[in-house]
Amino acid sequence: MAHLAVGFLVLGLLSLTAAWTWFAVLMIVPVILSILVVRLxxxxxxxxxxxxxxxxxxxxxxxxxxxxxxxxxxxxxxxxxxxxxxxxxxxxxxxxxxxxxxxxxxxxxxxx
The missing domain is CATH 2.40.50 (OB fold (Dihydrolipoamide Acetyltransferase, E2P))
Known part of the structure; x- marks a missing residue:
């Protein structure tokens, strides 16, 4: 269930990245959150x-x-x-x- 929330975050960040490419740096946030969901x-x-x-x-x-x-x-x-x-x-x-x-x-x- 938590991965679903991370997926929605990715979709939101992708829309921002499409408008402003410098937002691509923020794509590391969902990766970190996914690792935490699996690890904790x-x-x-x-x-x-x-x-x-x-x-x-x-x-x-x-x-x-x-x-x-x-x-x-x-x-x-x-x-x-x-x-x-x-x-x-x-x-x-x-x-x-x-x-x-x-x-x-x-x-x-x-x-x-």
């Missing part, structure tokens, strides 16, 4: 959770997570036992049922 994600498995950022990934075991924190309109942050926070891209309060299923119940489902 959280992969939850039975024993581990992997947070993939734009430049790096970090994998932690479920046992190393004390809890999850949510701010309005932002992604979840895992509170790690060593005191650090790990941002979980694309995990929101509304996606917790999927995270509960992927973690095999290690993350409680607040909707039940």
């Amino acid at each position: 994600r959280t992969v939850a498995e039975r024993d581990t959770v992997t947070a993939r950022g734009p430049l790096h990934s970090e994998t932690v075991r479920w046992e190393d997570i004390d809890g999850l924190a949510f701010n309005r309109g932002s992604w979840a942050r895992a509170q790690l036992k060593d005191g650090r926070e790990l941002t979980l891209p694309a995990v929101t309060f509304s996606t917790l049922p999927q995270l509960t299923q992927a973690s095999e119940g290690r993350v409680p489902n607040p909707y039940e």
Whole structure:
């Protein structure tokens, strides 16, 4: 779905580029956005959770997570036992049922 929005951005930029060729430089923006759409994600498995950022990934075991924190309109942050926070891209309060299923119940489902 996010790639569809990037496609509409490309169409808008193409119309600007047709009128003013120096707008062609802005065509790098949809490329970067597409890379971010593909790259940013959280992969939850039975024993581990992997947070993939734009430049790096970090994998932690479920046992190393004390809890999850949510701010309005932002992604979840895992509170790690060593005191650090790990941002979980694309995990929101509304996606917790999927995270509960992927973690095999290690993350409680607040909707039940």
